Amino acid sequence: MSKKATLCIVLATALSGFAASHAWAQSTVNFWYHFDNPESTKLMDELVAGFEGKNPGIKVKAENIPWNNYYDKLFTSIVGGKAPDVAMVKLAQQPQLLEMGALEPIDKMVAAWPGKDELGNNLLEINKGPDGKQYYLPLQYVVVYLYYRADLFAKAGLEPPATCEAFLDAAKKLTLPASANDGIELFGFGLRGGKGGYDNWGPFVLSQADFTPGGMVSPKAVAANTWYVDLFRKHKVAPPSAPNDGFNEIISTFKSGRTAMIFHHIGSSKTMVAALGDKVSAVPAPSCNGGRWTSFGDESTALFKASKNKDAAWKWMAFLSEGDNNVKFNQATGQMTVTRSGAEKGSFEPRFVKATVDSLPFAKTLPAVPQTADFVNTVWPVNMQRALTGEITPEQMMVTIEKHFATK
Numbered sequence: 001m002s003k004k005a006t007l008c009i010v011l012a013t014a015l016s017g018f019a020a021s022h023a024w025a026q027s028t029v030n031f032w033y034h035f036d037n038p039e040s041t042k043l044m045d046e047l048v049a050g051f052e053g054k055n056p057g058i059k060v061k062a063e064n065i066p067w068n069n070y071y072d073k074l075f076t077s078i079v080g081g082k083a084p085d086v087a088m089v090k091l092a093q094q095p096q097l098l099e100m101g102a103l104e105p106i107d108k109m110v111a112a113w114p115g116k117d118e119l120g121n122n123l124l125e126i127n128k129g130p131d132g133k134q135y136y137l138p139l140q141y142v143v144v145y146l147y148y149r150a151d152l153f154a155k156a157g158l159e160p161p162a163t164c165e166a167f168l169d170a171a172k173k174l175t176l177p178a179s180a181n182d183g184i185e186l187f188g189f190g191l192r193g194g195k196g197g198y199d200n201w202g203p204f205v206l207s208q209a210d211f212t213p214g215g216m217v218s219p220k221a222v223a224a225n226t227w228y229v230d231l232f233r234k235h236k237v238a239p240p241s242a243p244n245d246g247f248n249e250i251i252s253t254f255k256s257g258r259t260a261m262i263f264h265h266i267g268s269s270k271t272m273v274a275a276l277g278d279k280v281s282a283v284p285a286p287s288c289n290g291g292r293w294t295s296f297g298d299e300s301t302a303l304f305k306a307s308k309n310k311d312a313a314w315k316w317m318a319f320l321s322e323g324d325n326n327v328k329f330n331q332a333t334g335q336m337t338v339t340r341s342g343a344e345k346g347s348f349e350p351r352f353v354k355a356t357v358d359s360l361p362f363a364k365t366l367p368a369v370p371q372t373a374d375f376v377n378t379v380w381p382v383n384m385q386r387a388l389t390g391e392i393t394p395e396q397m398m399v400t401i402e403k404h405f406a407t408k
Contacts, residue, residue, distance in 0.1 A: 026057050026058070026059060027057060027058045027059070027309040027311075027312035028058075028059045028060075028061055028309065029058060029059070029060045029061065029085045029086060029309055029312050029313045029316045030061050030063070030084040030085045030086070031060055031061065031062045031063065031084060031085065031086045031087065031316060032063050032065050032070075032073075032074065032084045032086075032087040032088065033062060033063070033064060033065070033087070033088045034064065034065050034066065034067045034070045034088060035064055035332055035333065036067060037332070038064075040332035040333070041064050043328055043329070043331060043332040044062050044064070044329075044332065045062075046328065047319075047320065047325060047328060047329060048060045048062050050325070051315075051316060051319050051325075054319075055312075055315060057312075058312045058315065058316070060316055063084075071093060074087060075096070075100070078097075078100055078102045078304070078306075079100075081306065083102065083304045083306050083307075084304065085303070085304060085307040085308075085309055085310075085312075085313040086301050086302065086303055086304070086307075086313045086316060086317055087301070087302060087304070088139065088299055088300070088301060089136060089299075089300055089301070089302045090298055090299060090300075091126075091127065091136070091298050091300075091365050091368065092366075092368075092372065092373070094129060094135065094136065094368055095130070095368045095369060095370065096370075097135075097302070098129060098130075098131075098135070101305065102304055102305060102306070103129075103135040103302055103303070103304065103305060104135070104302075104303040104304060104305045104307065104310060105133045105134065105135060106134050106135065106137060106303055106314065106317075107133055107134045109314045109318075110124070110134050110137070113318055115318055115321060115322045115323075115339075118322070118323070118339045118340055118341060119138060119321070119338055119339060119340075120138075120141075120338055120339065120340060120343070120357065120360055121357075121360050121361055122360050122361055122363065123138040123141065123338055123360070124138065126296055126298070126363065126364070126365060127298065127300055129368075130368055135302055135303075136298075136300035136301070136302055137300055137301050137302075137317050137318070137321050138298070138300050138321060138338040139299050139300050139301050139320060139321055139326070139329065139338060140298075140299045140326075140329065140330050140333055140335040140336060140337065140338060141296065141297060141298050141299070141335060141336050141338060142265035142266055142267055142296075142297040142335050142336055142356070143265060143266075143294055143295070143296055143297070143336075143356050143359040143360060143363045144199045144200070144202075144203075144263050144264060144265050144285065144294050144295040144297075144359075145263070145264075145265065145266075145282050145283065145284050145285060145294065145352075145355040145356060145359050146160070146161070146261060146262075146263055146282060146283050146284070146285055146286070146355075147254065147261065147262050147263070147264060147268070147272065147280060147281075147282050148160050148260060148261045148280075148281060148282070148283065149254070149257070149260045149261070149276075149279060149280060150278065150279055150280060150281040151278075151279040152174055152186070152257075152260045153170070153174075153260070156170075156173050156174060158170050158173060158174070160281070160283040161261075161283075161286050162283070162286055162287060163286050163287050163288070164204060164227070164286055164287070164288040164289070166286065167189075167261075167286045168231070168235065168237075170188060170260070170261070171187075171188025171189045171231065171235070171237035171260070171261065172188060172235060172237055173188070174186060174187075174188040174237075174260040174261075175187050175188045175235075175236065175237045184256075184257055184258060185258065186257070186258060186259070186260065187237055187238055187239050187253075187258060187259050187260070188237040188238075188259070188260050188261060189231060189237050189238050189259060189260070189261050189262070190238065190239070190242075190245070190249075190250040190253050190254050190258075190259035190261065190262035191231060191232055191238035191239075191242040191245065191250075191388075192242075192245050192246065192247070192249075192250050192262075192263070193232075193242045193243040193244060193245055193381070193384050193385050193388050194243075194244050194245055194246035194249075194381055194385070195246055195376075195377065195381045196246060196247055196376075197245075197246075197380070197381065197384060198295075198366075198375070198376060198380045198381075198384075199263065199294075199295030200262075200263040201228055201380070201384065202293050202294065202295055203263070203285035203286065203288070203292070203293055203294050204224060204227065204228045204288055205221065205224045205225050205228055206293040206364075207224070207287070207288045207289070207291035207292050207293040208220050208221055208223075208224040208288055208289055208291050209221030209224060209225075209398075211366075211367045211405055213406065214402070215402075216398045216399075216401045216402035216405070217395075217398050217399055217402045220289070221398055222394065222395045222398050224288065224289075225387075225394040225395070225397060225398050226394040226395070228394075229387050229388060229394045229397075232388050233388065233390065238259075239253060239258065239259065242388060243384075243385045243388040243389055244385065247264075250262045250264075251264070251268060251271075254272075255271075255272070255275045255276060263285070265297060265356070266335070266336055266348055266352045266353070266355075266356050267334055267335060269282075269348055269349060269352040270334075270347075270348070273349060281351050282351060282352050282355035283355055283358075284355055284358050284359040284362075285359065292362035293362060293364055294359050294362060294363050294364070295363070295364070295365075296360075296363035296364060296365050297335075298365070299333070299335070301317045301320060301321070303317060321338055321339070322339070323339060323341060323342060324342070324345070326338055326339055326342050327339075327342045327345050327346060330342075330346065331347065336348075336353070336356055343356075343357060367405070369405070371404055371405050371407065374404070375401070375404060375405070379400065379401060379404050380401070383396075383397040383400050383401070384397065
């Protein structure tokens with residue numbers, strides 16, 4: 001055999017060995033997420049392609065899991081030792097995931113990540129675990145703020161309320177009989193007494209109460225809840241249907257001109273503008289006796305302890321929370337990007353972005369404890385309805401909440 005032929009064989013063997021080694025060294029990141037709209041998976045495919053183009057040694061297997069059984073499947077996979085490397089997660093599930101020993105702390109990774117300085121104010125702090133460690137990397141968020149009918153406020157010569165006192169004053173002045181409002185009965189506030197209404201109640205009550213022992217039954221906390229219930233029972237600035245009203249009802253009455261103020265987040269802004277145009281605007285929730293609270297809604301990514309590709313998985317997590325990548329992700333979900341620069345590039349009207357960003361410094365979540373789920377789904381709506389209808393007093397409602405969170 002000639003020297004040239006021998007050299008070719010040696011080179012071919014070396015190259016094939018390199019290729020085999022390279023293929024063996026390639027990492028695959030299994031990622032679970034949930035998008036309601038199947039069309040949005042195209043955006044995820046684009047994100048995966050963009051990431052893989054920048055990281056040729058990493059492949060991402062992104063799986064869209066239906067929301068209805070998302071957490072059932074996630075918890076089952078953890079117990080069965082088949083958890084994904086990374087998954088979308090909410091803060092409400094963090095206690096259970098930590099109890100299962102499923103999450104990998106990412107403090108060191110975040111500390112070394114240049115993108116951390118681009119995250120919105122307070123986002124990392126809100127997402128910390130109860131032990132002070134970072135387990136979640138913010139991916140998207142919403143913050144509840146006050147929608148108000150700018151046209152009705154202007155007509156009445158009112159400014160959007162910055163305090164509880166100003167809120168009550170505006171609600172009273174904008175509660176009008178049909179005869180004084182072009183044939184339409186108007187109420188100042190669309191109070192949500194049904195499910196989900198705790199985050200409308202929170203700015204007025206949780207700004208002056210807390211979930212520490214005795215925090216719900218302090219004189220200040222009871223007075224705050226009495227003030228809120230009195231909006232309906234004493235001042236009558238909310239529609240008669242308020243005790244049973246949920247999301248659809250408060251949105252409908254606001255759009256139809258039957259209420260002048262409601263609480264929700266930026267996710268409703270596009271339909272609001274479609275219906276009302278410049279007649280609708282938004283501001284952060286008012287301050288009450290110097291305290292401020294509003295509800296933070298979240299979605300993050302988490303790295304699972306069982307992952308055998310933690311470095312590659314972290315790169316994917318960081319990629320999704322950076323710049324234009326995060327903007328594209330939130331085009332699919334309709335929520336707020338977590339970066340400061342991205343907030344200016346989204347598809348939302350600037351006034352709603354400003355109300356959201358200005359609310360972040362005092363945005364909070366409910367306690368990360370097992371009792372919270374029942375509080376949201378049953379304890380709060382049942383007892384709020386009973387208080388609004390006079391079946392129990394506002395103080396009795398707060399005693400029930402206090403006892404609920406004291407139960408182990």
